[in-house]
Amino acid sequence: MSLQSSFNTNKFFNFTGQIGDLAHSEIRVVEANCSLKKASQYLMNPEIDYLIVEENNIPIGMLSKSELLAHGISHEKDLSQAIKGIMNEQLVSVQKNDAVLDSLMFMLKHKLDYLLVMDGDIAHGIITQKDWLSVQVNYPIPLIKKLEIATSVHQVAKLRQKAKKIVWDNFIQEGDVIALTNIVTVINDAITKRIIQLSLDRMQAIGHGIPPVSFAWIGMGSEGRKAQTVRTDQDNGLIFENVPEEKYDTVKKWFLEFADIVCKGLDICGFPLCEGNVMATNPDLCNSVDKWGDLFKKIIGKADAEELLEASIYFDFRCIYGNQNHALQLWDKLFEYIEINQFFMKEFAQNILEASRPPIKKIAWHLPEWFNIKPAPFDIKREATAPLDAAMRVLALQHGISVTHTLERLEKIMELGYISKSLADEVKKAFDFVMRLRFRLEFNMKDEKNISHEIDPKTLIPLQVRNLKDALKTIYELQDYVYMHITGQHRVPWAMR
Numbered sequence: 183m184s185l186q187s188s189f190n191t192n193k194f195f196n197f198t199g200q201i202g203d204l205a206h207s208e209i210r211v212v213e214a215n216c217s218l219k220k221a222s223q224y225l226m227n228p229e230i231d232y233l234i235v236e237e238n239n240i241p242i243g244m245l246s247k248s249e250l251l252a253h254g255i256s257h258e259k260d261l262s263q264a265i266k267g268i269m270n271e272q273l274v275s276v277q278k279n280d281a282v283l284d285s286l287m288f289m290l291k292h293k294l295d296y297l298l299v300m301d302g303d304i305a306h307g308i309i310t311q312k313d314w315l316s317v318q319v320n321y322p323i324p325l326i327k328k329l330e331i332a333t334s335v336h337q338v339a340k341l342r343q344k345a346k347k348i349v350w351d352n353f354i355q356e357g358d359v360i361a362l363t364n365i366v367t368v369i370n371d372a373i374t375k376r377i378i379q380l381s382l383d384r385m386q387a388i389g390h391g392i393p394p395v396s397f398a399w400i401g402m403g404s405e406g407r408k409a410q411t412v413r414t415d416q417d418n419g420l421i422f423e424n425v426p427e428e429k430y431d432t433v434k435k436w437f438l439e440f441a442d443i444v445c446k447g448l449d450i451c452g453f454p455l456c457e458g459n460v461m462a463t464n465p466d467l468c469n470s471v472d473k474w475g476d477l478f479k480k481i482i483g484k485a486d487a488e489e490l491l492e493a494s495i496y497f498d499f500r501c502i503y504g505n506q507n508h509a510l511q512l513w514d515k516l517f518e519y520i521e522i523n524q525f526f527m528k529e530f531a532q533n534i535l536e537a538s539r540p541p542i543k544k545i546a547w548h549l550p551e552w553f554n555i556k557p558a559p560f561d562i563k564r565e566a567t568a569p570l571d572a573a574m575r576v577l578a579l580q581h582g583i584s585v586t587h588t589l590e591r592l593e594k595i596m597e598l599g600y601i602s603k604s605l606a607d608e609v610k611k612a613f614d615f616v617m618r619l620r621f622r623l624e625f626n627m628k629d630e631k632n633i634s635h636e637i638d639p640k641t642l643i644p645l646q647v648r649n650l651k652d653a654l655k656t657i658y659e660l661q662d663y664v665y666m667h668i669t670g671q672h673r674v675p676w677a678m679r
Contacts, residue, residue, distance in 0.1 A: 201285040202278025205299040205307025209234055212265065214242060218250070219261035225250055234298065234305045235269045241298055241305060243269035273298050278306045285309070287368065290323070322348050322369055329372045335447040338376050342451050345369045350625060359617040360589065367408040370453075371502055374399070374418075377447040378503045384443050385436075393440070394433045395423035398501045398508040402460060406498035407571065408587045409617075413624045413633050415454040416445060417495060419467035421474055421508040430470065437468050460495055471508050475515040482519045482526045490533045497575060498586045513584045520579060527580050531668035534572040535661045538564050540654035547651055556639045556647065562623070563635035566616040570609070570657045573664045577601070580668055589613060600667065609660055612653035619650070 208231040210224050216235070224230055225247045235243040245265055275298040276285050289297055289311060299307045325345060332338045349365055378399055386392065403417035404410045420441055425433050441462035449455050462468045466477060481493045497516070501509040520526060541547065546557040560566075571588050578584075578591040581598055585591055589610060596606045619637060627633065639647050665671065 200279045201276055201282050201309060202299055202306055204282065205309045206231060207307040208232065209305060209307055211236055211305050214264060214266040216265045217262050218265060221245060221265045222250060232308045235265055241273060241275060243271045243273050244296060245269045275300045322365065326372045329376050332376055335377060335380060335450050338373055339451045342373055359614045362621060363409050366410050370410055373451055375503050378444055381440060381443040381447060385440050390436060390439065394436050395425055396505040397422040397437060398504040398506060400499045400509055401502050402499045403495045406500045406586050411620055411624050416448055416456045417460045418462050420462040421512060422470055424470045424472050434468065438463065441468055471511050474512050478516050479519050482523050490530055491537050494534055497579060500586050517582050528669050531576045531665055534576055535665050538569050540565050540569060540658045542654040542658050551644060559636050559638040561635050562616055562620055562637040566654060566657060567620060569661055570613060573660050576664050576668060605663065608656045612656040615649050615653045
């Protein structure tokens with residue numbers, strides 16, 4: 183099997199694409215008993231760079247031109263022997279429609295030299311770690327590797343400053359919001375993981391020893407949604423393994439002390455402490471799996487409107503470090519409690535959607551351009567991105583979807599048939615536009631601590647104003663749709679308009 187290469191080394195790396203679009207496709211599938219002589223004949227063909235070795239129709243290894251020379255002909259091996267004897271057995275496969283970023287991070291995490299890209303049961307191509315480095319100078323692979331071996335919190339903090347330039351360079355060259363949030367997520371996760379590891383070392387150094395039980399460090403809010411921008415505070419928590427009641431206080435004390443070291447380290451690295459105390463240092467957010475479940479059960483069963491708004495940040499959690507099973511157990515508990523108390527979803531939908539509405543109904547947004555009257559400044563986070571995220575969160579919880587990224591939630595909801603493709607496409611466009619405005623706004627801020635998300639339409643060109651108007655209208659319509667979908671009421675109460 184030989185295909186023309188689809189890998190373009192001059193192309194700026196597309197983080198949002200599918201891995202199949204970037205794979206080397208100059209491949210041929212051979213059987214494990216193929217001789218070295220036959221293999222060398224195949225690889226002499228300039229259109230074939232890789233041999234995929236199969237046994238019983240299952241890929242078991244691969245061989246490249248360079249590997250054949252290094253391990254075969256140059257060593258004067260018997261050319262009649264089977265290729266299986268010298269093939270590279272370190273072969274892991276992904277599907278061609280898998281996300282580029284996920285595939286890359288999988289390769290790095292498991293220290294793989296190659297990934298075999300499959301189209302169902304058929305070999306589609308090969309991607310190598312060398313390829314990633316050659317096509318994407320701005321991708322933070324070197325930075326991540328430096329973070330992994332950083333020996334102090336202050337060293338991590340210096341590396342985080344370098345990360346901002348990487349994100350900015352990608353913003354200028356790529357301009358793709360999903361790509362940018364993916365890069366920010368990868369960098370921030372790497373920073374968090376290293377701070378946690380250094381904090382674990384610190385706990386041992388001061389005589390507290392290793393963790394008494396397994397745990398999961400979770401991100402919540404924008405961190406949990408993989409939607410952090412360049413300026414963000416901490417939203418985190420800690421779930422530890424269930425323990426007997428007589429050991430609970432001792433175990434919890436250990437993790438609270440540990441969380442204090444982690445959160446202070448993250449603060450030094452440029453992630454300010456959360457003013458709302460949504461951090462693992464909060465005793466309510468540093469708990470066993472069961473006690474976290476009790477917290478969610480209380481919120482779902484008894485929370486008032488204000489408490490529901492404050493608690494919504496918890497429902498975007500994901501595991502960043504540690505035992506992911508603890509987070510999965512908590513998702514199971516959450517969906518179980520929601521199913522028992524369906525009244526909660528109606529309350530949750532109404533409160534979340536009442537909290538903030540895009541300002542699109544104000545008259546200034548509907549005046550003709552020749553009036554030369556621009557709408558008043560507004561908070562793009564509170565009145566655009568937050569309502570969009572909230573709407574998708576409500577739909578995801580209603581339908582048992584545990585992915586947290588807003589667009590991943592949208593994709594799952596569309597697959598299940600609970601939102602039309604036309605509305606989903608408009609929501610994607612709205613998300614992209616308002617997030618791009620947020621990125622540019624935050625990149626231009628000079629004050630690191632006082633973050634403002636106010637957008638003044640007077641500073642935008644007419645085309646941007648029109649696109650912003652369309653985005654806000656879509657978010658408003660999405661809120662109406664979610665309210666109707668959850669409550670069964672076709673008209674949103676006047677107070678919510």
